[in-house]
Amino acid sequence: xxxxxxxxxxxxxxxxxxxxxxxxxxxxxxxxxxxxxxxxxxxxxxxxxxxxxxxxxxxxxxxxxxxxxxxxxxxxxxxxxxxxxxxxxxxxxxxxxxxxxxxxxxxxxxxxxxxxxxxxxxxxxxxxxxxxxxxxxxxxxxxxxxxxxxxxxxxxxxxxxxxxxxxxxxxxxxxxxxxxxxxxxxxxxxxxxxxxxxxxxxxxxxxxxxxxxxxxxxxxxxxxxxxxxxxxxxxxxxxxxxxxxxxxxxxxxxxxxxxxxxxxxx
Amino acid sequence: xxxxxxxxxxxxxxxxxxxxxxxxxxxxxxxxxxxxxxxxxxxxxxxxxxxxxxxxxxxxxxxxxxxxxxxxxxxxxxxxxxxxxxxxxxxxxxxxxxxxxxxxxxxxxxxxxxxxxxxxxxxxxxxxxxxxxxxxxxxxxxxxxxxxxxxxxxxxxxxxxxxxxxxxxxxxxxxxxxxxxxxxxxxxxxxxxxxxxxxxxxxxxxxxxxxxxxxxxxxxxxxxxxxxxxxxxxxxxxxxxxxxxxxxxxxxxxxxxxxxxxxxxxxxxxxxxxxxxxxxxxxxxxxxxxxxxxxxxxxxxxxxxxxxxxxxxxxxxxxxxxxxxxxxxxxxxxxxxxxxxxxxxxxxxxxxxxxxxxxxxxxxxxxxxxxxxxxxxxxxxxxxx
Amino acid sequence: xxxxxxxxxxxxxxxxxxxxxxxxxxxxxxxxxxxxxxxxxxxxxxxxxxxxxxxxxxxxxxxxxxxxxxxxxxxxxxxxxxxxxxxxxxxxxxxxxxxxxxxxxxxxxxxxxxxxxxxxxxxxxxxxxxxxxxxxxxxxxxxxxxxxxxxxxxxxxxxxxxxxxxxxxxxxxxxxxxxxxxxxxxxxxxxxxxxxxxxxxxxxxxxxxxxxxxxxxxxxxxxxxxxxxxxxxxxxxxxxxxxxxxxxxxxxxxxxxxxxxxxxxxxxxxxxxxxxxxxxxxxxxxxxxxxxxxxxxxxxxxxxxxxxxxxxxxxxxxxxxxxxxxxxxxxxxxxx
Numbered sequence: 001x002x003x004x005x006x007x008x009x010x011x012x013x014x015x016x017x018x019x020x021x022x023x024x025x026x027x028x029x030x031x032x033x034x035x036x037x038x039x040x041x042x043x044x045x046x047x048x049x050x051x052x053x054x055x056x057x058x059x060x061x062x063x064x065x066x067x068x069x070x071x072x073x074x075x076x077x078x079x080x081x082x083x084x085x086x087x088x089x090x091x092x093x094x095x096x097x098x099x100x101x102x103x104x105x106x107x108x109x110x111x112x113x114x115x116x117x118x119x120x121x122x123x124x125x126x127x128x129x130x131x132x133x134x135x136x137x138x139x140x141x142x143x144x145x146x147x148x149x150x151x152x153x154x155x156x157x158x159x160x161x162x163x164x165x166x167x168x169x170x171x172x173x174x175x176x177x178x179x180x181x182x183x184x185x186x187x188x189x190x191x192x193x194x195x196x197x198x199x200x201x202x203x204x205x206x207x208x209x210x211x212x213x214x215x216x217x218x219x220x221x222x223x224x225x226x227x228x229x230x231x232x233x234x235x236x237x238x239x240x241x242x243x244x245x246x247x248x249x250x251x252x253x254x255x256x257x258x259x260x261x262x263x264x265x266x
Numbered sequence: 267x268x269x270x271x272x273x274x275x276x277x278x279x280x281x282x283x284x285x286x287x288x289x290x291x292x293x294x295x296x297x298x299x300x301x302x303x304x305x306x307x308x309x310x311x312x313x314x315x316x317x318x319x320x321x322x323x324x325x326x327x328x329x330x331x332x333x334x335x336x337x338x339x340x341x342x343x344x345x346x347x348x349x350x351x352x353x354x355x356x357x358x359x360x361x362x363x364x365x366x367x368x369x370x371x372x373x374x375x376x377x378x379x380x381x382x383x384x385x386x387x388x389x390x391x392x393x394x395x396x397x398x399x400x401x402x403x404x405x406x407x408x409x410x411x412x413x414x415x416x417x418x419x420x421x422x423x424x425x426x427x428x429x430x431x432x433x434x435x436x437x438x439x440x441x442x443x444x445x446x447x448x449x450x451x452x453x454x455x456x457x458x459x460x461x462x463x464x465x466x467x468x469x470x471x472x473x474x475x476x477x478x479x480x481x482x483x484x485x486x487x488x489x490x491x492x493x494x495x496x497x498x499x500x501x502x503x504x505x506x507x508x509x510x511x512x513x514x515x516x517x518x519x520x521x522x523x524x525x526x527x528x529x530x531x532x533x534x535x536x537x538x539x540x541x542x543x544x545x546x547x548x549x550x551x552x553x554x555x556x557x558x559x560x561x562x563x564x565x566x567x568x569x570x571x572x573x574x575x576x577x578x579x580x581x582x583x584x585x586x587x588x589x590x591x592x593x594x595x596x597x598x599x600x601x602x603x604x605x606x607x608x609x610x611x612x613x614x615x616x617x618x619x620x621x622x623x624x625x626x627x628x629x630x631x632x633x634x635x636x637x638x639x640x641x642x643x644x645x646x647x648x649x650x651x
Numbered sequence: 652x653x654x655x656x657x658x659x660x661x662x663x664x665x666x667x668x669x670x671x672x673x674x675x676x677x678x679x680x681x682x683x684x685x686x687x688x689x690x691x692x693x694x695x696x697x698x699x700x701x702x703x704x705x706x707x708x709x710x711x712x713x714x715x716x717x718x719x720x721x722x723x724x725x726x727x728x729x730x731x732x733x734x735x736x737x738x739x740x741x742x743x744x745x746x747x748x749x750x751x752x753x754x755x756x757x758x759x760x761x762x763x764x765x766x767x768x769x770x771x772x773x774x775x776x777x778x779x780x781x782x783x784x785x786x787x788x789x790x791x792x793x794x795x796x797x798x799x800x801x802x803x804x805x806x807x808x809x810x811x812x813x814x815x816x817x818x819x820x821x822x823x824x825x826x827x828x829x830x831x832x833x834x835x836x837x838x839x840x841x842x843x844x845x846x847x848x849x850x851x852x853x854x855x856x857x858x859x860x861x862x863x864x865x866x867x868x869x870x871x872x873x874x875x876x877x878x879x880x881x882x883x884x885x886x887x888x889x890x891x892x893x894x895x896x897x898x899x900x901x902x903x904x905x906x907x908x909x910x911x912x913x914x915x916x917x918x919x920x921x922x923x924x925x926x927x928x929x930x931x932x933x934x935x936x937x938x939x940x941x942x943x944x945x946x947x948x949x950x951x952x953x954x955x956x957x958x959x960x961x962x963x964x965x966x967x968x969x970x971x972x973x974x975x976x977x978x979x980x981x982x983x984x985x986x987x
Contacts (some may be wrong), residue, residue, distance in 0.1 A: 257986055266821055
């Protein structure tokens with residue numbers, strides 16, 4: 001058996017610096033200049049899982065990301081971890097896309113890569129956290145999917161068995177290949193790149209595809225192709241509110257629960 | 267002039283940061299225990315990632331990424347646990363000497379194993395007569411046929427009880443400056459690791475002590491560099507890794523203390539407002555940042571000069587300056603941090619006091635501050651004629 | 652604002668597991684009812700499972716005007732391909748304008764696939780859904796927290812139907828049940844072939860989550876030395892129970908043996924950022940409070956009005972923990 005695996009990864013602002021992200025109230029846009037960017041943490045687990053499968057069954061791992069030119073950095077990180085090939089999908093026309101308009105170019109690119117057995121994604125990204133790209137990508141590729149995968153139990157020719165997390169337990173699912181899975185962090189511990197791997201990764205040439213290479217339908221991509229749009233944005237001040245409640249124990253208990261509801265803490 | 271890190275230096279820094287957070291931070295209490303087995307597993311992990319080999323050529327198992335990269339790695343480790351920054355520096359001392367002064371045989375057999383972390387080594391120069399006075403030693407190495415017979419006592423030797431190979435300075439000739447550097451394996455009959463010193467930052471992870479050599483018979487092929495010219499060889503390691511690495515370690519620990527102090531000052535309220543509202547304290551934080559930044563840039567500059575091919579003889583002032591500056595910066599930052607944290611400043615929970623202890627032990631180490639000041643000042647006078 | 656004309660029905664997807672409706676599906680009915688009234692449309696639920704008629708009636712008792720019921724022994728457990736096919740078929744038959752799903756791990760799996768199948772917009776993790784008038788026309792707006800909660804983003808949908816959204820469990824209120832309420836149950840015979848199950852769920856295994864790492868808990872209840880007079884751990888555990896929370900403590904609480912060392916919060920323990928952090932009987936010394944400064948919401952109870960904990964809380968209660976906590980437990984239990 002030899003597996004062709006595609007891993008979809010995303011460059012995101014480092015969540016440690018989220019509190020520095022500000023809002024331009026006039027333009028209604030997010031300002032994130034100067035915020036360091038990283039590979040989405042769950043995507044590192046996705047790459048790791050692909051590498052482990054390759055170690056066990058032989059094959060090839062390709063990492064692909066859709067983003068601005070700076071996103072090439074996470075492809076270098078993926079190279080340093082050990083993937084075989086990397087592709088940057090970058091074009092102005094992709095910008096402003098919601099998840100559906102994002103998966104169109106991604107699906108077209110993966111189809112251009114050619115035959116594959118498995119697509120692996122992180123379950124969600126730290127910035128959008130919609131958890132939508134995986135299942136929607138699977139739909140466009142016409143393959144089955146499973147999200148929240150925390151263990152690949154079995155791999156036979158043409159199918160695999162996975163465990164996927166639910167609130168109080170798990171589901172066991174038989175999956176026909178080719179398929180797409182999204183993984184949670186419990187699935188593995190990802191490796192760190194060695195110094196030698198880092199040096200080789202920074203030399204590696206990265207394949208860049210624009211829409212001219214993949215010919216995604218112009219009406220389905222970018223801002224125009226997005227069936228949802230941002231209507232407005234406002235900042236949430238994060239200083240403590242210090243609401244001191246007064247009354248009998250029963251009264252403060254009632255008020256406290258109301259406040260917890262209001263602050264979406266429950 | 268490009269002050270930015272190269273992409274590979276950035277990726278290296280991220281990797282070491284991840285390593286420190288994942289492998290070191292969860293075990294800091296364990297590493298700080300006064301007694302126990304030395305955590306060999308961390309050495310192996312550091313070596314496997316290629317951290318020891320950063321400044322050394324590919325030919326001998328290194329990567330050649332350079333000295334700046336090495337200093338970045340030391341700094342990032344020291345941020346989380348200064349003692350591990352110190353070790354990454356320590357593991358590179360003898361390899362640096364061998365790379366410059368070793369025979370091809372020594373380089374081929376020893377360097378790769380040191381870079382892989384299979385052999386732990388250290389420089390053994392200090393004696394009761396003093397560490398700064400490198401030539402004032404009493405240890406002798408008498409030539410007998412194909413061997414040296416070494417007698418002497420060294421003190422404050424890093425990792426004395428577990429180091430595998432010691433680079434020992436010993437008198438081999440009649441003239442006061444006829445000193446040679448000779449490699450001694452710990453298993454050599456007559457070699458004994460003795461009493462450990464109780465420095466303020468001593469723990470099961472970081473310790474140093476006495477070693478005695480009683481008629482240790484060592485093959486002449488263990489000589490590093492020219493006979494009677496061993497001091498120069500030893501100083502390569504002391505300066506090009508020891509001093510700059512020590513500076514990087516101090517920068518890392520100072521950075522950590524700075525971040526602890528800023529976080530505290532933002533959260534702690536006094537008179538109804540965060541501490542950052544009090545200008546005295548606000549200014550302290552700014553000055554702490556300035557100290558760390560300055561020390562860091564002086565350290566990186568020294569590393570950069572080494573990467574340009576300079577030897578310590580060409581840049582003694584720059585090397586001495588960065589160690590001196592980083593040491594004073596780190597102590598200054600720790601003291602200010604203690605002030606800002608008020609009563610909590612010296613409690614273990616906030617992590618400043620353990621860093622301060624490491625900084626104190628670095629005053630005399632890696633070229634003491636005053637020796638560094640001497641070297642730096644002599645270089646200054648020489649510079650402007 | 653005019654009533655909507657493009658569609659007649661607002662749907663919620665009702666999730667069942669092991670023959671029991673998920674609570675979030677009932678919560679959706681309350682928001683669904685509110686939106687349906689505003690838009691002048693009917694509220695319907697879609698329920699897929701096996702022998703699910705009792706649950707369909709339950710949905711009506713909680714406010715659904717109509718339930719589209721699809722039953723098959725093979726659909727008892729969640730089957731992503733077939734559930735998607737069924738929803739697609741139902742959507743094509745009935746053209747609902749809005750489809751809401753609970754953001755459970757399964758809802759988050761199903762919703763995006765359906766949205767991509769029928770090519771409409773989906774907004775995830777809504778904490779609120781409202782109708783705004785835009786040029787006199789009613790428009791659905793979803794509010795989503797972004798960037799770690801530092802921003803709130805409002806999302807709108809283009810005119811492709813159904814407009815879909817997922818809502819996190821616990822955000823909406825459960826409606827009041829009316830057993831006598833009348834509604835329509837429409838049974839549908841699904842065209843399901845065995846080949847359709849390309850991702851086939853073969854088993855559901857229940858596991859009680861023992862010792863979830865504190866860092867992953869959404870809600871943490873921590874006790875300090877002030878709990879000593881009130882019986883130590885007991886009340887901490889009770890409050891944690893009704894909040895489905897993990898327990899934690901200050902150094903004195905750990906030293907008193909109420910909890911193991913791994914449960915310590917603070918500079919020598921853990922730093923956590925849960926959605927809700929409850930501090931009971933802790934005065935709020937810096938080395939404790941620094942451990943939860945990034946918690947989204949902090950509720951503090953202590954007997955000392957001058958305690959520094961009240962500087963760093965969102966909701967503060969000064970009083971006897973022995974009285975306040977039981978009242979909180981009672982109020983939270985009845986609110987369930």
